[in-house]
Amino acid sequence: MEDFRKLFYDEARDLLSKLEDSLMLLESDLNNKELINEVFRIMHSLKGSGAMFDYINLSEFTHHLETLYDQIRNGSIRLTADIIDFTFSTTDIIGQLLDDDNQPDLLNLTSEKKRWIDSQLIKQIDKLKNEESIVGIPVSNTNLTNSQLYYIKFEPDEGIFNDGTNPLYLIDELVDLGESIVQMCYHKIPDFKEIDTEKCFLYWVLILATEADISEINDVFIFVEDDCSIVIEHISDGQLLSQAEARTMLKNQLVLNPNDLDAFKNICDRLTAGSHNEKKSPDSFNINKTTAKEQNHEGQLVDPNKGLEPIETVKVSSKKLDSLINLVSELVTTQARLVTIANSIQSNELTNLTEDFQHLSRQFRDTAFDMRLIPLSHMLVKYKRLVRDLSLSLNKKVVFTTEGTDTELDKSIIAGISDPIMHIIRNAMDHGIESHEVRLKNNKPETGNIHLKAEHSGTSILITITDDGAGIDKKKVLQKAHEKKLIAQSDDLSAAEIYQLLLLPGFSTSKIVTDVSGRGVGMDIVRKKIEELRGEVRMYSESGEGTSVLIKLPLTLSIIDGLLVKVSSDQLIIPLSSVNHIYQVTKEKIVNARNNVIELEGTQLPFINLPEKFNGSNTNNNLTHIITVSYGNKTVGLVVNELISEYQAVLKPIDKFLETNELFAGATILGDGKVALVLDTNKLIDYYTNKN
Numbered sequence: 001m002e003d004f005r006k007l008f009y010d011e012a013r014d015l016l017s018k019l020e021d022s023l024m025l026l027e028s029d030l031n032n033k034e035l036i037n038e039v040f041r042i043m044h045s046l047k048g049s050g051a052m053f054d055y056i057n058l059s060e061f062t063h064h065l066e067t068l069y070d071q072i073r074n075g076s077i078r079l080t081a082d083i084i085d086f087t088f089s090t091t092d093i094i095g096q097l098l099d100d101d102n103q104p105d106l107l108n109l110t111s112e113k114k115r116w117i118d119s120q121l122i123k124q125i126d127k128l129k130n131e132e133s134i135v136g137i138p139v140s141n142t143n144l145t146n147s148q149l150y151y152i153k154f155e156p157d158e159g160i161f162n163d164g165t166n167p168l169y170l171i172d173e174l175v176d177l178g179e180s181i182v183q184m185c186y187h188k189i190p191d192f193k194e195i196d197t198e199k200c201f202l203y204w205v206l207i208l209a210t211e212a213d214i215s216e217i218n219d220v221f222i223f224v225e226d227d228c229s230i231v232i233e234h235i236s237d238g239q240l241l242s243q244a245e246a247r248t249m250l251k252n253q254l255v256l257n258p259n260d261l262d263a264f265k266n267i268c269d270r271l272t273a274g275s276h277n278e279k280k281s282p283d284s285f286n287i288n289k290t291t292a293k294e295q296n297h298e299g300q301l302v303d304p305n306k307g308l309e310p311i312e313t314v315k316v317s318s319k320k321l322d323s324l325i326n327l328v329s330e331l332v333t334t335q336a337r338l339v340t341i342a343n344s345i346q347s348n349e350l351t352n353l354t355e356d357f358q359h360l361s362r363q364f365r366d367t368a369f370d371m372r373l374i375p376l377s378h379m380l381v382k383y384k385r386l387v388r389d390l391s392l393s394l395n396k397k398v399v400f401t402t403e404g405t406d407t408e409l410d411k412s413i414i415a416g417i418s419d420p421i422m423h424i425i426r427n428a429m430d431h432g433i434e435s436h437e438v439r440l441k442n443n444k445p446e447t448g449n450i451h452l453k454a455e456h457s458g459t460s461i462l463i464t465i466t467d468d469g470a471g472i473d474k475k476k477v478l479q480k481a482h483e484k485k486l487i488a489q490s491d492d493l494s495a496a497e498i499y500q501l502l503l504l505p506g507f508s509t510s511k512i513v514t515d516v517s518g519r520g521v522g523m524d525i526v527r528k529k530i531e532e533l534r535g536e537v538r539m540y541s542e543s544g545e546g547t548s549v550l551i552k553l554p555l556t557l558s559i560i561d562g563l564l565v566k567v568s569s570d571q572l573i574i575p576l577s578s579v580n581h582i583y584q585v586t587k588e589k590i591v592n593a594r595n596n597v598i599e600l601e602g603t604q605l606p607f608i609n610l611p612e613k614f615n616g617s618n619t620n621n622n623l624t625h626i627i628t629v630s631y632g633n634k635t636v637g638l639v640v641n642e643l644i645s646e647y648q649a650v651l652k653p654i655d656k657f658l659e660t661n662e663l664f665a666g667a668t669i670l671g672d673g674k675v676a677l678v679l680d681t682n683k684l685i686d687y688y689t690n691k692n
Contacts, residue, residue, distance in 0.1 A: 019091060235268050395435065401449060
């Protein structure tokens with residue numbers, strides 16, 4: 001049962017995200033019936049499924065909202081901006097109730113909270129009903145104007161109780177969809193001595209008049225479709241159940257032979273004076289178990305598998321994916337050992353086998369990583385909601401646009417960048433986008449724009465958040481930097497270097513502390529969070545035109561392609577994603593270089609002599625190598641003694657005593673069992689630049 005609760009919790013979180021997205025679309029088109037129905041369906045799913053899996057507080061709370069949107073879609077209440085705002089405020093409460101119901105130790109607190117929330121909710125709904133949103137008298141289920149009549153047969157498997165499912169809850173959900181007649185069928189009940197009280201021998205047949213479409217009816221069975229046989233057939237247009245004669249005839253048929261679908265259709269045809277005799281039912285849906293052949297209405301055996309589309313997607317637990325990646329990591333480590341052994345034995349057959357194994361392990365690694373990838377669009381709803389809410393609180397007109405959000409990132413990176421992007425959007429809303437009065441005065445469009453763009457760049461992902469606001473005042477930034485003694489008065493900084501000052505701890509040009517920003521921690525948090533993900537963040541701006549924040553991220557965090565090098569007697573790994581070029585130079589040229597700057601291909605290149613920094617000595621070899629890496633808008637060289645090979649490095653956390661040394665992204669185990677540290681080139685350059 002707990003597994004099913006977890007499944008519902010994940011599904012409910014997806015529904016909440018879908019709800020907010022629908023509300024934002026509905027806000028700009030209040031008469032969109034399709035979106036109104038979508039909101040109602042989400043509320044209905046949360047209510048019904050929540051009750052099934054013991055999320056009682058959530059179920060009772062959403063019941064009130066479902067009632068409100070049922071009256072809106074039936075025309076009893078006119079949807080207004082106030083109702084939309086009110087619904088947005090309740091989505092946060094729904095999320096809290098969902099979390100509280102998922103934690104048994106909070107049930108008492110939740111119970112008190114729920115009673116208060118329910119009372120406030122009912123008061124607010126009554127207030128909305130009493131305002132100008134009222135159109136007329138509420139439409140009851142018995143006065144449905146666009147009703148359709150359905151035949152529904154729900155036949156659970158005998159073992160359905162084993163999953164914690166109560167079939168009566170499903171029947172209750174169906175009844176809530178409209179007017180109905182329900183017949184419980186007991187033909188399958190065995191002799192008394194053979195009855196197993198833990199098995200279900202009953203099934204149900206319903207005649208349902210509803211405005212809900214067939215997909216909504218099917219949604220009732222979404223969690224049990226593999227544990228039952230379901231038939232849903234459209235048998236008539238209109239609301240026949242409101243007629244006494246029709247109701248009696250249909251009820252009698254349910255008692256006499258509930259399984260004769262054709263008999264129900266004939267009754268409906270006769271009652272509608274043959275108006276539907278020439279019509280073919282447009283909506284029909286059958287769900288049957290595929291473990292055996294079934295009989296059709298003519299008694300012929302049919303294969304339910306025939307014509308079924310193959311399943312294209314399967315939901316997998318995050319824990320299982322994490323376990324898979326751990327196994328892949330062990331495989332890569334084992335492959336490195338195999339390469340080492342093959343090189344020592346000098347066997348052509350073993351060498352060929354090792355190369356094949358290396359190729360397969362790389363494919364296995366890439367496939368496993370692809371399974372963990374999530375599109376950036378997964379997070380868009382929260383950003384849209386943030387822009388919407390801040391637009392109202394700051395009294396600014398702003399739209400949020402996106403590009404390339406089908407770009408996929410590792411799920412751990414997706415989780416890590418969520419808060420940094422939220423900080424960037426908050427800063428853009430508070431400091432960047434001007435009020436609409438100021439924008440009009442400056443000949444700008446009245447409505448500001450925040451644009452998020454994602455794209456691939458080699459082995460990295462680039463995310464750019466751009467606003468068309470006031471931009472950054474470089475003079476003000478320099479003045480603040482001088483006041484805080486972050487730079488000397490004599491320092492001559494480029495525009496890019498000036499903007500990077502905004503990423504330093506405690507740096508803020510805002511004189512007012514607000515609930516949105518201005519505490520001087522936002523961009524520093526962004527930088528730290530991105531660097532923890534082995535990424536980079538850069539800022540660009542034009543005064544009066546806007547600001548861009550560029551985030552560069554690796555595709556994955558657990559296994560990287562690296563360059564294995566030798567520094568004195570140690571072996572280190574430099575991520576290949578950081579490497580630009582490799583030059584071979586003499587040791588003499590390195591020793592004679594002034595101020596650690598060397599000329600290569602006509603360009604002055606600053607460098608860090610790693611053998612000297614790490615061990616204080618060089619090897620006797622006269623030749624050495626310089627590996628150039630990117631550092632913001634600059635290029636810096638790293639001097640190493642020897643290039644060994646490319647290497648798939650499985651990143652492992654380093655021991656605590658090394659955590660204070662911010663030069664390494666982690667460690668990896670080599671094929672011979674030795675440990676090699678993985679350099680973080682940005683932190684390395686930062687460390688020695690500041691130290692000097």
